[in-house]
Amino acid sequence: MRRRVEELLQELVNVLVVIVExxxxxxxxxxxxWAFLLFLWVGLRDRSTRAFVPVRLTLGRFLxxxxxxxxxxxxxxxxxxxxxxxxxxxxxIAAIRTxxxxxxxxxxAEERRQIGEDGDDSSGDPTDHRRTGxxx
Amino acid sequence: xxxxxxxxxxxxxxxxxxxALVSGGLALAVTRRPALALGILLDLLVAAGLLRLxxxxxxxxxxxxxIVIAIRHLVTYGLRLGARSWKETRxxxxxxxxxxxxxxxxxxxxxxxxR
Numbered sequence: 036m037r038r039r040v041e042e043l044l045q046e047l048v049n050v051l052v053v054i055v056e057x058x059x060x061x062x063x064x065x066x067x068x069w070a071f072l073l074f075l076w077v078g079l080r081d082r083s084t085r086a087f088v089p090v091r092l093t094l095g096r097f098l099x100x101x102x103x104x105x106x107x108x109x110x111x112x113x114x115x116x117x118x119x120x121x122x123x124x125x126x127x128i129a130a131i132r133t134x135x136x137x138x139x140x141x142x143x144a145e146e147r148r149q150i151g152e153d154g155d156d157s158s159g160d161p162t163d164h165r166r167t168g169x170x171x
Numbered sequence: 172x173x174x175x176x177x178x179x180x181x182x183x184x185x186x187x188x189x190x191a192l193v194s195g196g197l198a199l200a201v202t203r204r205p206a207l208a209l210g211i212l213l214d215l216l217v218a219a220g221l222l223r224l225x226x227x228x229x230x231x232x233x234x235x236x237x238i239v240i241a242i243r244h245l246v247t248y249g250l251r252l253g254a255r256s257w258k259e260t261r262x263x264x265x266x267x268x269x270x271x272x273x274x275x276x277x278x279x280x281x282x283x284x285x286r
């Protein structure tokens with residue numbers, strides 16, 4: 036009976052892990068494609084260095100969100116980790132994702148701070164595209 | 172199910188890598204700023220690397236992605252440091268000149284014997 040419950044739990048966790056990882060991957064893919072379209076738009080229309088920065092920040096936010104999903108999947112995976120090999124891999128991947136999430140957050144904050152210092156003339160949230168009339 | 176997801180994300184990671192090259196090239200062509208173009212390229216390459224980690228990657232894949240991300244951070248940090256020092260040098264230079272002019276003017280208007 037106990038073994039049956041364990042197997043059932045393992046199946047359930049595996050399905051949940053796949054779903055959550057798929058969500059994270061979807062967020063990253065959508066973010067990359069969206070950023071690409073915006074890069075094309077900004078590159079062909081504005082042709083200014085400043086216009087690229089909000090797009091990079093948007094991409095950074097998408098990546099951070101995707102990483103959150105992937106970390107959630109890692110946490111779920113720890114519920115069932117049968118061998119030391121798998122636990123080791125899981126720890127390595129979780130460490131990479133956590134470090135990346137941390138640095139991504141710092142980079143976004145740094146970019147925002149730099150924009151705030153540079154553009155006092157156009158103060159406000161640089162990622163707020165509504166201010167410039169763009170629909171992002 | 173997991174292997175299907177890994178296959179899809181593997182293909183998509185190649186698409187994102189191609190997107191990274193196009194976006195980086197476009198940014199370089201439009202702005203003529205290699206630092207910005209490199210930043211965009213590396214951001215999108217990290218996205219491609221993250222997609223490669225979905226599923227059950229082997230040690231080799233994990234190590235490759237970790238090295239790429241570490242290099243990416245090193246390059247970004249170096250670029251940012253260089254840009255900051257360049258900016259500070261450019262900012263500081265006129266201030267120093269102005270200070271020197273102010274000191275000279277003050278000295279001429281109020282020589283030491285009048286103080």
